[in-house]
Amino acid sequence: MTARAAHFVQTSTDTFLxxxxxxxxxxxxxxxGPALVGLAARTIEDQFGLEEFMPARLTVDLFKAARGVSTTVRARLVRDGRRVRNSECELVQDGAVVAKATLVQYRRSSAPPGEEWSAIMELPTPPDVDETSPLRVGSDDAGWSPKIADHRNSSRKRFLNRAIDVVEGVRNTPLVNAAYSAEGTSLVTNLGTAGIGYINGDLTVALARLPVDEWIYLQADSHWTSDGISVGAATLYDRVGAFGTGLITAVSNPQAQIDFSDDTPVAESI
Known part of the structure; x- marks a missing residue:
């Protein structure tokens, strides 16, 4: 049997390579980014997640470039309330914090009375899904394909993602899969005719519910830029419908522009 791909190998209770x-x-x-966001989400949920609470908001600040070295996780429960739980996690490399995550959990309950407004939007899906390929990129101008290079245009972007495991030998939870996919908000909002020249310094993913399976879609909702700063938002959806929102801020980094001219598959992108 072929081993499942993973981002990290766990070498001790709180250390990952x-x-x-x-x-x-x-x-x-x-x-x-997905590897770091996934590790933070996994750690904080594993230590402080409760079945009766919904992980409603995860925010990850990416302080500095993380390297391919041993990574230590540190997590703590900030508040253990009756209806709200707050916790946080740090990823540490060589004594420096490279990322910090905060998770807000709300106790699940019934909805209040009345009807509310909800956005109505088209949520496109590819005509077929190749089970051997975990990712597909789509755009209004080019349809769906497995190559980012096919979508270097100025139209609206989306992608279909099935996350690989964050830690070797451990299947991702629905929260980890959602966070991993939501990190692609930078891709679907910042990808243009010359590739990507903005690097995101954070991710916030807000969830009304968890995804129903491993296949998660992400579609750009808005993209605003000025003075080398980019703000992007995207909708997460699955085969049932929309269930969350991804939000990133990013800074221009043209010296490290990724143009994707080599036709790199999505699975080997950023």
């Missing part, structure tokens, strides 16, 4: 799957294209020996 990145694999080649965690590498980023932003620079030599850099780690990619």
């Amino acid at each position: 990145p694999t080649s799957n965690a590498r980023s294209r932003w620079g030599p020996d850099h780690l990619n």
Whole structure:
């Protein structure tokens, strides 16, 4: 049986060693955002998640470029309330914090009376899904394909993602899969005719519910830029419908522009 791909190998209770799957294209020996976001989400949920509470908001601040070295996780429960639980996690490399995550959980309950407004939007899906390929990119101008290079245009972007495991030998939870996929908000909002020249410094993913399976879609909702700063938002959806929102802020980094001219598959992107 072929071993499942993973971003990290756990070497002790709170220490993880990145694999080649965690590498980023932003620079030599850099780690990619989904790997870091996934590890933070897994850690904080594993230590402080409760079945009766919904993980409603995860925010991850990416302080500095993480490298392919041993990574230690530190987590703590900030508040254990009756209806709200707050916890946080730090990812540490060589004594420096490279990322910090906060998770807000709300106790599940029944909805209040009345009807509310809800956005009505088209949520496109590819005509077929190849089970052997975990990712597909789509755009209004080019349809769906497995190559980012096909979508270097100025139209609206979306992608279909099935996350690989964050830690070797441990299947991702629905929260980890959602966080991993939501990190692609930077891709679907910042990808343009010359590739990507903005690098995101954070991710916030807000969830009304958890995804129903491993296949998660992400579609750009808004993208605003000025003075080298980018703000992007995207909708997460699955085969049932929309269930959350991803939000990122990013800063221009043209010296490390990724143009995707080599036709790199999505699975080996950023």
